[in-house]
Amino acid sequence: MVDQNSNYALQTSEVYVHYGKKMAINNVALNFPKNEVTSLIGPSGCGKSTFLRCLNRMNDVIDICNVKGKFLLNGNVDIYSPDIQVETLREKVGMVFQKPNPFPKTIYENVAYGPKIHGIASSQNELDEIVKDSLHRAGLYEEVKDRMDDIATGLSGGQQQRLCIARAIAIRPEIILMDEPCSALDPIATAKIEDLINELKENYTIIIVTHSMSQASRVSSKTAFFHLGNLVEYGETGKIFTKPDKEQTNDYITGRFG
Amino acid sequence: MLYLSLVLVFILSYSFYFYGKKRALSLKFKKNENLSSLPDYYGYYVVLLVFFPAIIIWFFLLIFKSNFQEMFVMSPVLFPDVATWSSGKFGLVMNKISNLSMIVNLSEIDLTVGDKSILKMASESEIIAAKNLANFDKIYGWSNLTLFIILPVLLGFLATKSISGKLNAQPIVEKIISYVIKGSSYIAIFITFGIFFSLVFEAINFFRYVNFIDFFFNTAWNPNRAFVINASEGFDQEALKEAFGFVPLLTGTLLIASVAMLVAVPLGLLTAIYLAEYASSKVRDIAKPIIEILAGIPTVVYGFFAALSLAPFIKDVGEGVGLPVSAESALAAGLAMGVMIIPFVSSLSDDVIKAVPQSLREGSYAIGATKSETIKKVILPAALAGIMGSFLLAISRAIGETMIVVMAASLRANLTFNPLEPATTITTQIVTSLIGDVEFDNPKTLVAFALGLTLFVMTLILNIAAITIVKKYREKYE
Numbered sequence: 233m234v235d236q237n238s239n240y241a242l243q244t245s246e247v248y249v250h251y252g253k254k255m256a257i258n259n260v261a262l263n264f265p266k267n268e269v270t271s272l273i274g275p276s277g278c279g280k281s282t283f284l285r286c287l288n289r290m291n292d293v294i295d296i297c298n299v300k301g302k303f304l305l306n307g308n309v310d311i312y313s314p315d316i317q318v319e320t321l322r323e324k325v326g327m328v329f330q331k332p333n334p335f336p337k338t339i340y341e342n343v344a345y346g347p348k349i350h351g352i353a354s355s356q357n358e359l360d361e362i363v364k365d366s367l368h369r370a371g372l373y374e375e376v377k378d379r380m381d382d383i384a385t386g387l388s389g390g391q392q393q394r395l396c397i398a399r400a401i402a403i404r405p406e407i408i409l410m411d412e413p414c415s416a417l418d419p420i421a422t423a424k425i426e427d428l429i430n431e432l433k434e435n436y437t438i439i440i441v442t443h444s445m446s447q448a449s450r451v452s453s454k455t456a457f458f459h460l461g462n463l464v465e466y467g468e469t470g471k472i473f474t475k476p477d478k479e480q481t482n483d484y485i486t487g488r489f490g
Numbered sequence: 491m492l493y494l495s496l497v498l499v500f501i502l503s504y505s506f507y508f509y510g511k512k513r514a515l516s517l518k519f520k521k522n523e524n525l526s527s528l529p530d531y532y533g534y535y536v537v538l539l540v541f542f543p544a545i546i547i548w549f550f551l552l553i554f555k556s557n558f559q560e561m562f563v564m565s566p567v568l569f570p571d572v573a574t575w576s577s578g579k580f581g582l583v584m585n586k587i588s589n590l591s592m593i594v595n596l597s598e599i600d601l602t603v604g605d606k607s608i609l610k611m612a613s614e615s616e617i618i619a620a621k622n623l624a625n626f627d628k629i630y631g632w633s634n635l636t637l638f639i640i641l642p643v644l645l646g647f648l649a650t651k652s653i654s655g656k657l658n659a660q661p662i663v664e665k666i667i668s669y670v671i672k673g674s675s676y677i678a679i680f681i682t683f684g685i686f687f688s689l690v691f692e693a694i695n696f697f698r699y700v701n702f703i704d705f706f707f708n709t710a711w712n713p714n715r716a717f718v719i720n721a722s723e724g725f726d727q728e729a730l731k732e733a734f735g736f737v738p739l740l741t742g743t744l745l746i747a748s749v750a751m752l753v754a755v756p757l758g759l760l761t762a763i764y765l766a767e768y769a770s771s772k773v774r775d776i777a778k779p780i781i782e783i784l785a786g787i788p789t790v791v792y793g794f795f796a797a798l799s800l801a802p803f804i805k806d807v808g809e810g811v812g813l814p815v816s817a818e819s820a821l822a823a824g825l826a827m828g829v830m831i832i833p834f835v836s837s838l839s840d841d842v843i844k845a846v847p848q849s850l851r852e853g854s855y856a857i858g859a860t861k862s863e864t865i866k867k868v869i870l871p872a873a874l875a876g877i878m879g880s881f882l883l884a885i886s887r888a889i890g891e892t893m894i895v896v897m898a899a900s901l902r903a904n905l906t907f908n909p910l911e912p913a914t915t916i917t918t919q920i921v922t923s924l925i926g927d928v929e930f931d932n933p934k935t936l937v938a939f940a941l942g943l944t945l946f947v948m949t950l951i952l953n954i955a956a957i958t959i960v961k962k963y964r965e966k967y968e
Contacts, residue, residue, distance in 0.1 A: 293855065349859050349867075396853070
């Protein structure tokens with residue numbers, strides 16, 4: 233099932249997830265091409281966020297969650313293998329959450345947190361550079377350069393979310409998972425984040441869960457439609473939104489349910 | 491009788507609820523009047539109009555019972571010139587009558603010789619007054635009971651009569667209720683101020699004898715001197731200067747409280763971290779209430795524990811390693827107190843750690859931080875203010891704690907920072923100064939109030955600091 237094609241940043245197959253006895257994901261197989269944006273869409277409770285959280289093992293913290301399946305990073309690293317330390321995995325697979333969750337620390341400390349933990353910077357100067365660079369790439373630097381020592385929770389919602397993106401890319405991940413990153417933001421902040429995603433895909437593989445179909449069509453090149461824990465359809469975004477193969481997909485994107 | 495009439499007031503006023511409501515409904519359905527309020531409110535309206543006047547009169551009759559008694563006994567009919575008597579004479583006669591009242595109804599056989607001579611010495615009108623006094627309770631009770639049957643019924647019927655469709659009962663009822671609610675909260679506030687001012691006034695009395703500066707800055711505490719000197723020639727100001735030095739009490743209190751905090755802070759905080767972050771919800775549900783029981787154990791039991799088990803144990807261990815340990819060491823009292831305040835730290839800190847949003851934990855994990863890094867670098871800093879608040883509350887509890895130190899700490903004021911030596915605390919000295927037969931014009935007794943006031947202010951400041959810190963912390967996440 234899993235081919236060794238290294239054009240894929242992440243390959244998954246035979247994925248099953250249970251919460252206790254309740255099935256959340258039923259035999260899903262999905263591959264994520266490198267340096268592209270893939271959207272996961274579907275109605276609430278369809279399992280798209282659960283699937284996303286499997287990809288950096290965030291479900292580990294939920295006791296009753298049981299994940300089975302094959303997950304290969306860069307074609308050769310099994311991320312659920314006992315040899316893999318979950319912290320090292322998360323260094324490579326970063327995540328941005330639905331609600332902005334900056335730490336109640338300064339803006340600088342928020343971004344420097346990851347690099348400090350993973351020992352990425354060899355000197356204070358290098359750390360400063362990483363922080364500056366990450367904020368630059370997240371399109372936030374110009375807005376906060378004069379108040380790096382302010383507490384991050386004082387930023388606006390959109391700024392906080394871009395700070396969280398800066399925090400995620402500060403440890404130089406290969407993949408960034410985004411779980412409805414704009415659902416708590418207004419249209420202007422959303423547009424900024426979407427621009428940012430378009431820039432970031434040059435260097436990162438991005439997997440984004442979204443409820444907004446227009447957002448999926450704007451930012452992603454591949455789209456996967458989930459329903460009731462099943463992967464219904466996967467393909468080029470343009471094709472999914474214009475000529476889907478399955479009737480269920482068609483019903484969802486035309487707004488007949490969900 | 492008086493209490494029976496109180497029950498009557500409750501029952502009667504409540505039963506008028508149904509009557510008032512029924513009246514309102516009959517207006518609506520039989521006379522087709524539009525009611526301005528919901529029918530229930532007419533019921534409440536009648537109840538309140540019956541209950542409050544009645545209960546106010548009841549309290550009035552309870553409080554002024556002795557005045558009524560005097561008026562009844564010392565009536566001008568029996569003593570025509572009573573209005574001109576001095577209060578001294580009035581008191582004497584009243585006393586005589588109340589003595590007489592105990593024997594006035596006895597039969598001839600039961601009277602002793604002494605009784606008979608007292609009766610002979612009494613005037614005619616005094617004996618009548620004594621008989622009246624003997625019967626007063628019965629008369630007062632029965633008239634009370636009658637009053638509280640007639641009054642509520644009368645009020646109830648009047649109030650019900652006043653109900654009409656135009657009467658808007660709801661705002662009236664709500665206004666009365668809002669006064670009641672407001673009144674209840676003011677009572678608590680007034681009591682707090684009352685306690686504070688009673689302390690202040692007695693403390694001022696104390697500072698008439700002892701200089702303010704001498705009290706707060708002297709290092710010798712010998713309150714018994716004041717007791718000895720008070721022979722008859724008044725107080726020797728110079729000796730008083732030496733008697734009440736607050737400093738050793740303060741250091742003793744702080745020493746014992748510090749030992750307690752040294753026990754409670756690490757144990758409590760680590761417990762909180764375990765409960766909030768590591769324990770499964772099952773363990774937490776069982777362990778947390780059990781730990782909280784520690785705070786519910788009567789402090790006198792900790793006192794036993796400290797005095798009978800801990801202190802000898804510490805003495806033995808200390809002597810084993812060649813350290814001189816007193817039998818009433820500050821260490822023993824402090825350790826027992828520390829165990830008592832563990833739940834203050836653990837329970838409150840557990841709550842604030844739990845209150846740190848899950849999204850912060852996930853944010854940290856998602857960057858690849860381990861659990862311990864997340865706790866150290868994200869969760870504890872985020873919860874720090876709340877944790878500090880819990881420490882301050884624990885300190886103020888430790889400083890104010892009395893029973894443990896009364897039992898386990900020493901009575902001897904000792905200016906030391908060595909926990910192996912005996913030390914005394916502010917609370918212990920308050921207790922000892924109020925034990926025994928000392929009049930309230932002696933500084934040895936009055937010093938209790940000065941100490942109490944100081945303690946009150948100390949813990950008040952700590953509590954305000956704790957509340958401010960905890961509040962600041964809450965604002966961050968809400």
